[in-house]
Amino acid sequence: xxxxxxxxxxxxxxxxxxxxxxxxxxxxxxxxxxxxxxxxxxxxxxxxxxxxxxxxxxxxxxxxxxxxxxxxxxxxxxxxxxxxxxxxxxxxxxxxxxxxxxxxxxxxxxxxxxxxxxxxxxxxxxxxxxxxxxxxxxxxxxxxxxxxxxxxxxxxxxxxxxxxxxxxxxxxxxxxxxxxxxxxxxxxxxxxxxxxxxxxxxxxxxxxxxxxxxxxxxxxxxxxxxxxxxxxxxxxxxxxxxxxxxxxxxx
Amino acid sequence: xxxxxxxxxxxxxxxxxxxxxxxxxxxxxxxxxxxxxxxxxxxxxxxxxxxxxxxxxxxxxxxxxxxxxxxxxxxxxxxxxxxxxxxxxxxxxxxxxxxxxxxxxxxxxxxxxxxxxxxxxxxxxxxxxxxxxxxxxxxxxxxxxxxxxxxxxxxxxxxxxxxxxxxxxxxxxxxxxxxxxxxxxxxxxxxxxxxxxxxxxxxxxxxxxxxxxxxxxxxxxxxxxxxxxxxxxxxxxxxxxxxxxxxxxxxxxxxxxxxxxxxxxxxxxxxxxxxxxxxxxxxxxxxxxxx
Numbered sequence: 001x002x003x004x005x006x007x008x009x010x011x012x013x014x015x016x017x018x019x020x021x022x023x024x025x026x027x028x029x030x031x032x033x034x035x036x037x038x039x040x041x042x043x044x045x046x047x048x049x050x051x052x053x054x055x056x057x058x059x060x061x062x063x064x065x066x067x068x069x070x071x072x073x074x075x076x077x078x079x080x081x082x083x084x085x086x087x088x089x090x091x092x093x094x095x096x097x098x099x100x101x102x103x104x105x106x107x108x109x110x111x112x113x114x115x116x117x118x119x120x121x122x123x124x125x126x127x128x129x130x131x132x133x134x135x136x137x138x139x140x141x142x143x144x145x146x147x148x149x150x151x152x153x154x155x156x157x158x159x160x161x162x163x164x165x166x167x168x169x170x171x172x173x174x175x176x177x178x179x180x181x182x183x184x185x186x187x188x189x190x191x192x193x194x195x196x197x198x199x200x201x202x203x204x205x206x207x208x209x210x211x212x213x214x215x216x217x218x219x220x221x222x223x224x225x226x227x228x229x230x231x232x233x234x235x236x237x238x239x240x241x242x243x244x245x246x247x248x249x250x251x
Numbered sequence: 252x253x254x255x256x257x258x259x260x261x262x263x264x265x266x267x268x269x270x271x272x273x274x275x276x277x278x279x280x281x282x283x284x285x286x287x288x289x290x291x292x293x294x295x296x297x298x299x300x301x302x303x304x305x306x307x308x309x310x311x312x313x314x315x316x317x318x319x320x321x322x323x324x325x326x327x328x329x330x331x332x333x334x335x336x337x338x339x340x341x342x343x344x345x346x347x348x349x350x351x352x353x354x355x356x357x358x359x360x361x362x363x364x365x366x367x368x369x370x371x372x373x374x375x376x377x378x379x380x381x382x383x384x385x386x387x388x389x390x391x392x393x394x395x396x397x398x399x400x401x402x403x404x405x406x407x408x409x410x411x412x413x414x415x416x417x418x419x420x421x422x423x424x425x426x427x428x429x430x431x432x433x434x435x436x437x438x439x440x441x442x443x444x445x446x447x448x449x450x451x452x453x454x455x456x457x458x459x460x461x462x463x464x465x466x467x468x469x470x471x472x473x474x475x476x477x478x479x480x481x482x483x484x485x486x487x488x489x490x491x492x493x494x495x496x497x498x499x500x501x502x503x504x505x506x507x508x509x510x511x512x513x514x515x516x517x518x519x520x521x522x523x524x525x526x527x528x529x530x531x532x533x534x535x536x537x538x539x540x541x542x
Contacts (some may be wrong), residue, residue: 103284
């Protein structure tokens with residue numbers, strides 16, 4: 001089975017600033033993979049390269065085996081994405097946002113409506129389909145964005161810090177929702193975050209620091225490997241963050 | 252509120268399923284979706300429609316009335332008799348509607364980029380040139396609605412081109428709308444922030460409008476300043492206005508049509524280049540959403 005995402009030797013710079021340096025990583029289908037790194041580590045840049053918002057001039061990025069440079073259409077067909085910033089149209093209704101996205105993927109109107117209804121039911125917002133986005137809470141908007149990202153049935157889902165700014169309950173709901181998608185739908189998920197409490201021991205963790213991948217391993221294995229008590233400790237050990245700064249290391 | 256227990260439908264991201272190629276129908280659905288969204292946006296922003304109409308109507312009702320006595324017009328093509336100043340500037344005001352609409356689309360693109368909405372457009376599997384072209388067509392469709400409402404009101408004000416003119420002007424309006432929309436797209440790729448849009452007013456809209464044949468015949472301009480006359484001839488908007496003027500009186504102006512088509516191709520080509528992730532402005536600047 002093809003990996004959901006393969007990144008090999010990808011570097012990217014903005015002028016003289018090296019944002020990514022020879023990044024290698026893999027996300028398998030049916031795997032929840034956390035991209036862990038502090039702000040400025042290069043997570044959003046990596047997402048922009050995978051989604052083809054920037055061009056990768058070095059290395060290769062493949063989604064389900066499709067090279068995003070040479071087979072961008074097939075790669076993007078297999079890709080769902082939830083960006084860090086809100087990308088829904090606040091003046092349109094929930095349903096209009098979902099069907100607009102479906103149209104951008106060339107889906108027939110009826111299929112789009114059916115899938116939108118199914119996704120809204122799944123996230124518990126079926127009764128809000130006609131409401132404008134601006135009438136929803138932050139957590140509900142995030143769930144709509146996840147629903148939207150899944151309408152075209154991608155096999156890789158990218159989420160760029162999707163829980164930032166949400167309350168604890170909303171965060172937990174979104175994390176468990178995405179985990180369920182992985183377990184029951186076989187999605188490959190790359191979840192960028194700097195919040196370690198969203199991860200558990202089974203998760204595959206990629207530590208990105210200053211544009212470099214320091215390691216990719218199961219969270220439990222990382223803790224063992226570093227001899228630390230928890231994932232924050234393992235992260236600090238890997239990135240060389242000093243103990244007094246540990247509490248703020250990932251903030 | 253809690254999320255329902257997840258029971259994905261049978262086709263959810265199954266490992267064995269390959270997405271069908273988009274094909275022509277998929278492209279058309281994508282274009283339809285983009286036009287539909289622009290139409291919804293337009294309906295939601297009623298004040299934009301009113302503003303788009305009030306602007307040329309003020310020029311027609313007040314400015315033209317004031318200048319009627321000052322500016323004498325000789326018989327020039329496509330007119331077959333002496334005409335009132337209102338009649339002369341009507342095609343220019345139609346062009347003005349399309350010019351502002353093109354710039355409004357540009358503003359909307361910059362806004363989308365700043366708000367992040369553009370990311371959802373650009374991650375579509377449909378090629379970027381097609382997405383931008385669809386945006387362009389959507390903008391032209393909106394401008395056509397504005398123009399025909401203006402022409403209907405202008406008819407009450409005794410701007411009465413032949414009835415066939417309302418039909419023959421349609422292809423001219425499509426061409427001029429495409430050219431001005433393509434210019435708007437190009438500018439949207441260059442403008443870094445929404446605040447910079449005021450500069451567009453000063454450096455694009457006003458010079459394009461005033462350095463054209465919209466308000467005065469070019470012969471009059473030549474008498475005043477040969478240099479300004481030459482600048483008017485270099486201005487693509489002049490040719491858009493003349494194309495509309497002739498078409499509104501059911502007469503072809505092939506020279507103007509050729510220039511408008513050529514300018515559309517150049518502006519659109521540059522806009523597509525600018526939005527190309529590997530070559531254009533977005534790559535150098537840091538992508539949509541980073542303005």
